[in-house]
Amino acid sequence: MTRFRVAVHIVPRKGILDPQGKAVADALHALGFPSVGDVRVGRHLVLDLEAADAAEADTRVRAMCDKLLANPVTEDYEIAGVTPA
Amino acid sequence: MKFGIVTFPGSNCDDDAYVAVTEALGATGIRLWHKDHDLQGVDVVILPGGFSYGDYLRAGAIARFSPIMREVIAHAERGAPVLGICNGFQIACEAHLLPGALLRNASLQFVSDMVTLRVENATTRFTNRYDAGQLLRIPVAHGDGRFTIDAEGLSALEDRGQVVFRYVDSTGATTDAANPNASLDNIAGIVNARGNVLGMMPHPERAVDAALGSTDGLALFESMLAAVAA
Numbered sequence: 376m377t378r379f380r381v382a383v384h385i386v387p388r389k390g391i392l393d394p395q396g397k398a399v400a401d402a403l404h405a406l407g408f409p410s411v412g413d414v415r416v417g418r419h420l421v422l423d424l425e426a427a428d429a430a431e432a433d434t435r436v437r438a439m440c441d442k443l444l445a446n447p448v449t450e451d452y453e454i455a456g457v458t459p460a
Numbered sequence: 461m462k463f464g465i466v467t468f469p470g471s472n473c474d475d476d477a478y479v480a481v482t483e484a485l486g487a488t489g490i491r492l493w494h495k496d497h498d499l500q501g502v503d504v505v506i507l508p509g510g511f512s513y514g515d516y517l518r519a520g521a522i523a524r525f526s527p528i529m530r531e532v533i534a535h536a537e538r539g540a541p542v543l544g545i546c547n548g549f550q551i552a553c554e555a556h557l558l559p560g561a562l563l564r565n566a567s568l569q570f571v572s573d574m575v576t577l578r579v580e581n582a583t584t585r586f587t588n589r590y591d592a593g594q595l596l597r598i599p600v601a602h603g604d605g606r607f608t609i610d611a612e613g614l615s616a617l618e619d620r621g622q623v624v625f626r627y628v629d630s631t632g633a634t635t636d637a638a639n640p641n642a643s644l645d646n647i648a649g650i651v652n653a654r655g656n657v658l659g660m661m662p663h664p665e666r667a668v669d670a671a672l673g674s675t676d677g678l679a680l681f682e683s684m685l686a687a688v689a690a
Contacts, residue, residue, distance in 0.1 A: 387563075391608060392642070394566045418517075443525070446518055446554070448561040449608060 376425045378460035379432040385445045385452045386417030419455070420444060429457045461487050461688050464502030466532070468494040468523045473509030473545065477665045481506070484668035485681045494526035503688050504541045505532050507548025509601070509663060519562065519604045520550030529555055541585060541684060542657045546602055549649075549659030558652055558659045559617070560609035566642030570603040574673060575640055577648055577662060578628040581621045584651050585687030586658040589679035595632055596625075596676035598662040605641040605661040607650070617650060625649035625660055 387393040395416040403411045422439070426432035433454055445452040463481040467474045474491070482489040490500050494512075499505065512523035523529070529551075536542045536557050544552035552558045565571060574597055582592040590596070609617065617623050625648040629638040634646040641661070649660030664677030 391563070392566060392606075394564060394568050398568060443521060444517070446521070446561055448553075448559075448610075449563060 376427060378423060378425050379429060379457055380460040381422045381424065381432050381436045381457050382455040383420045383422070383436060383440060383444065383452055384417060384455045385420070385440070385450050386415045388449055388451050391449055417450070423460050432457050461504070461685055462490055462500075462502040463487055463504045463506055463684075464490045464492045464499055465506045465508055466492045466494060466528055467508070468510065468512035468526055468551075470512045470514055470523075471508050471510035471547070473547075473663065473665065476663070477506050477508045477545070480665035480668045480677070480681060484678055485685065487681075487685065492528060494523065494528050496528050497531060499528075499531050499535055504543060504684055505535055507532070507542065507544040507551050508665075509546030509548060512547055512551065515604070518550075518554070520547060520552075520554040523547075523551045524554035533557065536652075536657050539654060539656050541687070543586065543684070544657070544659040545663055545665065546600075546605075546661055549661055550604065552657060552659045557657045558650060559613050560607055560650070562604050562661070563606040563608055564604050565602070565606055565640070570601075571605070571640045572599070572601040573640060574599050575648075575662060576628050576630055576632075576638065577625040578632055578634075580623050580626055581651070583621070584624060584655055584658065584683075586651070586680055586683050587624060588686055589683040593632065595628065595630075596667075597674040598664055598667045598677055599674075600640050600662045602641070602661055605643060607643040607647045607661075609644065614644065616653075617647075620653055622650050622653065623647055624651055624658060625662070 667674035667677030
């Protein structure tokens with residue numbers, strides 16, 4: 376078994392109003408970054424866990440996302456990286 | 461008739477619900493701790509308002525896995541009544557007792573105010589003492605009350621009369637200005653398809669005594685008494 380560090384991005388699903396993202400986009404426009412389009416504000420989680428290999432670590436974190444870490448009604452998630460801890 | 465009120469770490473409307481049930485309604489209140497495994501034979505479970513687990517991760521997401529929730533879900537699956545108020549509504553959605561989810565208010569501000577609700581369905585076991593279309597004055601106090609559901613889920617709710625309360629103005633119209641959180645279609649409260657689980661963001665337990673500014677919430681508790689007696 377190896378310890379892995381798995382990073383997960385969780386963001387509001389496209390089509391769902393994200394008022395935080397909109398407020399950030401408005402602020403960026405006001406600060407002279409007019410090229411900014413859509414902004415989504417989500418969460419970034421870093422989990423440290425033991426697994427046989429990177430693929431198993433990935434699978435287990437996906438199960439955690441489905442059960443607890445992300446809300447399937449409103450959020451999408453992606454595994455941003457699996458690295459040895 | 462026994463009402464069980466669940467206290468999670470961070471609940472803060474459990475006492476209000478207990479007083480509403482025992483003093484305003486004159487029924488029996490049983491305090492339940494989130495680590496209990498026994499509902500002590502209560503007829504109704506109330507999931508109260510508050511900030512269970514500090515709203516960490518998402519409001520209600522962690523409380524939904526508290527030990528007592530296994531019994532609460534079994535209670536609901538037997539067809540027995542569950543009332544989720546505010547954080548209790550969020551917990552009920554996270555536990556899949558109700559469809560949809562509650563998101564951050566579009567204003568990004570916590571809203572604490574008296575609002576007007578319109579009773580959309582007066583045939584539920586929670587609303588049988590109201591009239592359809594009746595306007596109620598009930599307070600809200602939440603930061604994450606924007607109900608959302610996909611288009612398919614919304615039409616299912618509408619078709620089955622599962623939308624129980626909407627935010628309206630003083631004339632009974634569903635306007636954006638009357639909607640404290642930009643909830644989808646001004647939805648303030650829904651029941652599940654079977655009609656035994658009600659979730660609502662407004663606080664009926666804070667509207668049961670004239671000293672609180674409204675007694676419009678009392679009939680919701682009386683409705684549950686009438687439904688169980690029937």
